[in-house]
Every structure is written in C-alpha cells, then in structure tokens.
Amino acid sequence: MTVSRLVTEALAVMAKDLRTEFRTRVALNALGLFALTVLAAVSYTVGPYRITAEDRPFLLAVLLWIVIFFAALAGLDRSFVKEEESHTAPLLRLAASPTAVWLGKLAFNLVLIYLLMAILVPLFCILMGYRIVLVEGFVVLLVVGGFALAVITTIVAAIIARALTRGALFSVLSLPLLLPLLIFLIQGTTGAAEGTSETISNALRAVVSMGGIMTIVSAVLFPVVWSE
Amino acid sequence: MRGAHILKWLLLVWLAVVIVAAFFYVHPAEGFIGESSRIVFFHVPMAWISVLAFLVSCIASVMYLKRRDPKDDIRASVSAGLGLLFAVLATTTGAVFARIMWNAYWNWDPRQTSITILLLIYAAYLALRGAIEDPERRASLSAVYAILAFVTVPFLVFIVPRIYWSLHPDTIINTRGANEFDARYTQVLMASLAGFTGLYVWLYTIGCRIEAIRQRRRQEVL
Numbered sequence: 001m002t003v004s005r006l007v008t009e010a011l012a013v014m015a016k017d018l019r020t021e022f023r024t025r026v027a028l029n030a031l032g033l034f035a036l037t038v039l040a041a042v043s044y045t046v047g048p049y050r051i052t053a054e055d056r057p058f059l060l061a062v063l064l065w066i067v068i069f070f071a072a073l074a075g076l077d078r079s080f081v082k083e084e085e086s087h088t089a090p091l092l093r094l095a096a097s098p099t100a101v102w103l104g105k106l107a108f109n110l111v112l113i114y115l116l117m118a119i120l121v122p123l124f125c126i127l128m129g130y131r132i133v134l135v136e137g138f139v140v141l142l143v144v145g146g147f148a149l150a151v152i153t154t155i156v157a158a159i160i161a162r163a164l165t166r167g168a169l170f171s172v173l174s175l176p177l178l179l180p181l182l183i184f185l186i187q188g189t190t191g192a193a194e195g196t197s198e199t200i201s202n203a204l205r206a207v208v209s210m211g212g213i214m215t216i217v218s219a220v221l222f223p224v225v226w227s228e
Numbered sequence: 229m230r231g232a233h234i235l236k237w238l239l240l241v242w243l244a245v246v247i248v249a250a251f252f253y254v255h256p257a258e259g260f261i262g263e264s265s266r267i268v269f270f271h272v273p274m275a276w277i278s279v280l281a282f283l284v285s286c287i288a289s290v291m292y293l294k295r296r297d298p299k300d301d302i303r304a305s306v307s308a309g310l311g312l313l314f315a316v317l318a319t320t321t322g323a324v325f326a327r328i329m330w331n332a333y334w335n336w337d338p339r340q341t342s343i344t345i346l347l348l349i350y351a352a353y354l355a356l357r358g359a360i361e362d363p364e365r366r367a368s369l370s371a372v373y374a375i376l377a378f379v380t381v382p383f384l385v386f387i388v389p390r391i392y393w394s395l396h397p398d399t400i401i402n403t404r405g406a407n408e409f410d411a412r413y414t415q416v417l418m419a420s421l422a423g424f425t426g427l428y429v430w431l432y433t434i435g436c437r438i439e440a441i442r443q444r445r446r447q448e449v450l
Contacts, residue, residue: 163359176348180383
C-alpha cells in the first residue's frame with residue numbers, strides 16, 4: 001500500500017469519527033465536563049492561596065496532570081468502544097487497513113486531548129494562580145505529553161473494546177502504563193514553573209523516548225488487536 | 229518422572245539449608261539496624277522472581293503471537309499469577325524492612341513505587357484475562373497487553389529512580405555490593421536466589437500442567 005493511500009484512509013477514519021462525535025458529543029462531554037467539574041472542585045477547595053509559595057510549582061503541577069490524565073481516562077476509550085457497541089467495527093475492518101484505522105483513531109484522540117488541553121490548561125492557570133516561568137518549555141511538554149497519552153490510551157482502548165466490562169477496565173489497564181509518564185510530566189512542569197530548563201529537558205527526553213517506543217510497539221501490535 | 233521426584237526433595241533440603249544459613253551462618257551486616265539485614269536473603273530472591281516471572285510471561289506472550297500455540301498462553305498466564313504472588317511477598321518483606329530501617333512501612337521510595345506498579349500491571353493483566361470469554365481472543369489481547377506493559381517497566385526501574393532520590397540500598401548486581409556485604413553474605417544470597425528460582429520453576433511446571441488439564445476437561449464437557 002502506498003503512503004498517500006494510507007494517509008487518505010487514516011484521514012477518512014478521523015473525519016468519520018469527528019463527524020459522528022459531533023453528532024452525539026459523548027466523548028467530548030465526558031472529557032470536558034469531567035475536567036471542568038474536577039477543576040471547579042479543586043479550585044474551590046484549594047484555591048490560589050492555600051498552598052505556600054515554595055510548594056506551588058510542584059503541587060499545582062501534580063493537580064494539573066491528574067486532572068488531564070483522569071479526564072483522558074473518562075473519554076478517550078469512546079472511539080473504539082463506540083464501534084463495538086454500534087456493531088460498525090466489522091465494516092470498518094473491510095473498509096480500511098488496520099494501520100489506517102489506528103492512525104485515524106490516534107489522530108481523533110489527539111484532536112480531543114489537545115482541545116481539552118487548550119481549554120483546561122489556561123483555565124487552570126488562571127483559577128489556581130499558577131505562574132509558569134518557561135512558557136515555551138511548558139507548551140512543548142503539553143504537546144509531547146498529550147501525544148504520548150493519546151498513543152497509550154488508543155491501544156488500550158482498542159484492547160478493552162473487545163472485552164466484557166469496558167468502562168472500569170480502561171482505567172485499570174491504562175494507569176500502570178501511564179504512571180511513569182505522569183511522573184515525568186509532573187517533574188517537567190515543576191521545572192517549567194520554577195524556571196529550571198534542565199529539569200524540563202530531562203523530563204522531555206524521558207517523555208519523548210517513552211512516547212516513541214509506545215508508538216512503535218502500538219503500530220506493530222495494533223493489527224493483532226484489531227483483526228482478532 | 230523419578231528424576232523430577234529427586235529434584236523436588238533436593239529443592240526442599242536446599243531451601244531448608246538456606247533458611248538455617250540465613251539465620252546462623254552469617255553475621256548481621258554493618259549499617260543495618262539489629263538483625264534486619266537478614267531479610268535480604270528472602271526479600272531479594274522474591275523481588276527477582278517477580279521480575280523473572282514477568283519476563284517469562286512476556287516471552288511466552290511474544291511466542292503466542294508468533295506461533296498461536298495455546299500452550300504459550302497457558303505459560304504466560306501461569307507465570308503472571310506466580311509473579312503477582314512473589315511481587316506481593318517482595319512488597320510485604322520490603323515494607324517490614326522499611327519499618328525497621330526508616331521507621332515507616334511505606335514512604336513511596338522509587339523502589340516501592342516500581343514494585344507497586346508491577347503489582348498493578350499483574351493485577352490489570354489478570355483482570356483483562358477475566359473479562360474476555362473467547363479463549364483465542366483472550367490469549368492474543370492479553371499477550372498484547374503484556375508486551376505493552378513490558379515496554380513500560382524499564383522506565384520505572386531505570387529512569388524514575390534517577391529522577392527521584394532513593395533510600396533503597398543499592399541492588400545486589402553492582403560492583404559496590406562486595407564492599408557492603410562479606411563473602412558469607414554473597415554465598416547465602418546466591419544459594420537463596422538459586423533455591424527460589426528452583427521453587428519458581430517447580431511451581432510453574434505444576435501450574436502449567438494443572439491449567440492444561442483444566443482446559444482439556446472444559447473441552448470434554450463442551
């Protein structure tokens with residue numbers, strides 16, 4: 001198969017997913033409302049002044065990434081679960097190659113996660129009074145971290161879509177794989193808030209290598225999951 | 229069969245000797261409170277087995293995806309079950325040691341974090357197996373998950389501890405270990421590692437045979 005054909009198929013899968021998503025908005029609502037509710041709860045109970053100045057960079061980074069990760073776990077399984085629930089998966093198997101399906105679903109999840117970040121992160125910084133010193137480094141962390149998050153959740157969503165108890169299983173299976181990523185991203189964000197570029201570059205290296213390895217492994221293993 | 233029988237008894241004697249040696253042959257190591265250093269002879273082999281079992285499980289998973297032999301699936305699941313058991317034991321013995329040395333059962337030391345995540349991975353793997361009914365689908369999906377989890381482990385074991393500061397004594401397989409422990413320590417620890425590995429192999433073969441019989445019976449019923 002040529003590369004251009006693969007890209008067209010993947011884009012078609014993504015466009016189809018986006019269109020059906022905007023019809024019902026199940027994943028968007030799950031992701032967005034979860035994030036906003038938790039943000040409201042955190043901001044109400046912790047607020048901008050409860051945490052002492054020296055603890056702020058670290059503790060607020062922890063809160064930010066926990067909100068992002070758990071919001072992702074609330075909605076990113078939809079793309080695959082939906083196919084199984086509406087029994088459209090067999091047709092999709094005939095219509096597109098496994099790699100194209102994987103790329104399309106990954107792109108769809110990326111759109112969702114970046115959309116969530118674009119709304120949530122500025123709101124979080126405003127409501128919690130979180131000052132980021134190195135904004136460029138922070139944005140790079142968000143982009144790379146969002147990518148790694150989407151890669152891992154996409155392959156796990158593909159696995160749990162074929163199982164019986166889907167909702168609970170998604171978090172159970174994703175969290176052990178996501179925890180190292182969460183640790184690196186919190187560390188990097190702390191560095192961005194404190195203004196130490198060395199911490200950011202250390203965290204970035206770890207996140208990029210983890211995201212890269214997961215991308216390769218997912219690309220190799222996805223056809224097995226999908227055609228099973 | 230006869231040879232296996234002798235080996236089984238040999239293993240029993242071997243482990244009994246290791247236990248006695250751990251308490252009477254070696255002196256408590258310097259730098260550790262009281263007799264707490266003796267737990268090393270049981271804690272380290274348990275941690276080693278939990279990692280070894282995980283490795284075996286992953287290799288069996290890769291083999292399954294390659295050959296599609298149901299036996300490989302049995303191997304992967306039995307090894308994961310044993311790994312979970314030994315990971316729980318390693319965590320418990322580690323917590324006891326932590327209580328004596330650092331005055332707290334749990335302080336989220338990087339080593340404790342990584343064993344906890346290993347526990348979570350095993351639990352997730354077994355939960356996934358429980359949630360899929362079709363045997364072939366269960367085998368291949370859980371094999372994929374085992375491989376994904378295996379890719380995560382090096383990050384936990386090697387990179388996270390470098391980012392965070394650790395209280396845990398250096399792991400045994402490094403050059404400095406020789407300075408902290410005397411020769412008797414190394415002898416007993418190696419003997420214990422060998423004994424526990426033998427125990428794992430024995431439990432693993434029994435587990436595989438039981439699971440194979442169970443599957444055959446299920447097919448006969450159907």
